[in-house]
Amino acid sequence: MQTTRLPIIIQGGMGAGVSDWRLARAVSTTGQLGVVSGTALDAILARRLQMGDPGGHIRRALDHFPVPGVAARILDRYFVPGGKAASAPFKSKPLPSESPSKAATELLVASNFVEVFLAKEGHDGLVGINFLEKIQVPTLPSLYGAMLAGVSCVLMGAGIPRAIPGVIDQLARGEGVELALDVQGALKGETFTTRFDPAAFWPEGPRTLARPAFYAIIASVTLGVVMARKASGRVDGLIIEGPTAGGHNAPPRGPQSLSIKGEPIYGERDAVDLEAIRALGLPFWLAGSYASPAQIANALEAGAAGVQVGTAFAYCEESGLDATLKQQVLALSRAGRAEVFTDPVASPTGFPFKVVRVPGTLGDPEGPRRTHRLCDLGYLRQAYRKPDGSLGWRCSAEPVDDYVAKGGTPEDAAGRMCLCNGLTANIGLGQARSEAEGGPELPLLTSGDDVATVARFLKPGAATYRAADVVENLLSGVPAAAGA
Template sequence: MAVAHTELHPVPTPRRERPRPVVIQGGMGVAVSGWRLAREVAKAGHLGVVSGTAMDAVLSRVLQNGDPGGHYRRALAAFPSRAMAERVLEKYFIEGGKAPAMPYKPIPKLTLQTARAGQELAVVANFAEVWLAKEGLGPDAVVGINCLEKVQMATPTALFGAMLAGVDYVLMGAGIPREIPQLLRSLAAGETGSISADVLGGRIKRTISVDPVDLLGQDLPAVERPDFLAIVSVDQLASYLHRDPQIRPDGFVVERPPAGGHSAPPRGKLQLDEHGEPVYSSRDEADLAKMAALGLPFWMAGAYGTPELVAEALGAGAVGVQVGTLFALSLDSGLADETRAQLLDQLRSDELTVRNDPRASPTGFPFKVATLEGSASQTEVYEARPRLCDLSYLRQPFEREDGEIGYRCAAEPVHMYVKKGGDVEDTVGRKCLCNGLMANIGLGQHRKDGYVEDILVTLGQDLAGAKELIKRYTSGWRAVHALQYLQEALPAVRLAAV
């Protein structure tokens, strides 16, 4: 079938040489690195990155809020299939917005074979986010999308939608993204794109796919394969991915343990310090000489948010750095105003702390959580939340005894998790990241019983750069200010982009 598809549409657009900017703005959380932030960074000559996580939920909820400013409707008007875009609008758009206390409509859950309505929503949503980030910018402005290897069931549709909008870079970590290069090649050729599914107890190979021809018809628009940057923590993984041309990325982001969001667990047996945080050692640091020897461009991430460390990264052979926290806290990010204000207040008073919680994420990866009053970072707030799993992005597929596929999440109700064969110990301390991250951007669910989802903010643990910026810009800084700050220790020629 895939071979037949190749003959039905134009040859992919020839790949162009893309800029290698000094600064990559990290793809953070759910729409914290939204299109507005990515656009400002790209416009300034660096790599602006949108988050590809849960964009179907983001689009559906913004449309239910009336799409203030009409931005997403403008993007949907440019989508290649008018009929598909209209189906999404008809389902979710509410003129003037829903009543504040009214719950958001549910969206189709991800499965190994997500319902067509769910596939369409994901493709359209990721298209819209990238399209808005790139709107009106010239060919030298580059925009990327960040996805999580752990959220496999969302990946093919998210990347197809982003490619339809002309995304320049794909960045992916939180696992071993060995199949992404082939997925991008297939989608650029208009063929069905597939990745292997990690199914617990699986006895046969299963895949997650998106079929461009099935979704859009035979008259497919030509799309270009984006550059792929694999996010790795150690040089051994980079060497493995580099060894085989079929799985080789176009470059790497080398992410150290202090980076925000999910991070790789320490190598070897897990040990915790006196604060209950994972203990990392030199084994968890990449050998930068070996990274440079691979011959592919790489960027450093995780505590590279000061000018001196940017210069140090370049001196070690890196093209530049990926920075998240400075941009997450900027006035251009997607954080809700009240959430950002609380974070900046704590930053001004030097009270902001970020904990690497080994239990919070249902994925089992350590997850950085900012300690904020009234957020799910507090034990009493976490324990008061009714356990439920309705967005379900972090569900793990497993094979039942009858051969059918089930899905479970360690943050769902304990009795349900155990009934599905899960270990009760795996549920201890697990938090609903999906709903918390949606609340961070002002799109938290309002339950019928009146319960409103609490925020759960993730940041990097290195706050040195953020503390310097709040001294300079006491009311808050913009993305361009962060870019200027990060390049202060570089030669003047490097600053021309800003």
């Protein structure tokens, strides 16, 4: 990373679009590490343009996109001056696949460029980008776009991102890159890959790019050892995420059992031995309910460089979450009624996923369940080998008949929720659908256990708080860091 000093606070990457460029920029200008989420940025950019791009930020950033012709093609396809009608659906965009069209690749590269460009604009603080290892096919063009914008740091979890540090090295040297895909049912020795070649994408482009730092997000010492010793390139740090963190969680180790409420039970085996992590010799940050001065002190005492915080930033003014949802959750938190449920099956990834119990959303325990399934964003589709040896794509949250026709089982489809559509609805970009299609997409809000008390950041009489308030509060016990 382009600094000699490591941040004490990493603002966690929060998808989709919760940690957007505004939030990352706000955190970064305090001297800490602001992180944009890299998830679904192609859809988010396309939809922001169809909302009329209020403030003109996307268009301003696209003006700086250096590859000739791309910005004009994207604007031509998606920009709606003044914004689309509320009842009009967003245009579809290409589904992620192993061999994307030129337009799909351009949208990926440009949208990642735009998000990082805007987060970095007008200051020289650090800006990172967060990806999920599970979402594989957009990764190569996304990394390239973020690196073109000069991203300081790449963070990746939800899988074992061993291949990524090497890919970043190669992209920094201007080389073509390849990523092996996880394909269910692949035969022994059979490999499927995606490719991206910077020289083909932009023949006149720079020969080399700055190499961002790479931080792996992990939940066990075993994974820490793999990343520290066996990754394909340099790993610059580790983020150790515990089971109370927002978003997806690593499943408990050993045989799975559920509590009476139906949540996965975590035990002593899930605690990470920080001595062993320290022995790896890499800087590390602790994540999962670390948003307090006391917890920061604990982390520093355990040898960590600092903490990664998500939930506290998700409800600040600058986050991408819909403002009404934020107010709803802050009111619940103030009333002592903000609760999360760690749903063992909701996410098609198979990882436990934390869902906030908010009335009117998919997390509302009393509310109507979504009855329709419709896979039109497709980020969490899993690649599988078809009988003829070619590659197919399926998601356990797509229509059950379709999933079963592709070789999935009804049991595996049970209880799944469409995260792609739910998460885009969280940020005011949900798809409009007719009543016949099941009505508009509802939000599906995630947060860590910390949401119970997130209203603590509200100053007396205030209805909102800012990212800088969170940073100031967290660093209040670290005198040397104040005003960093």
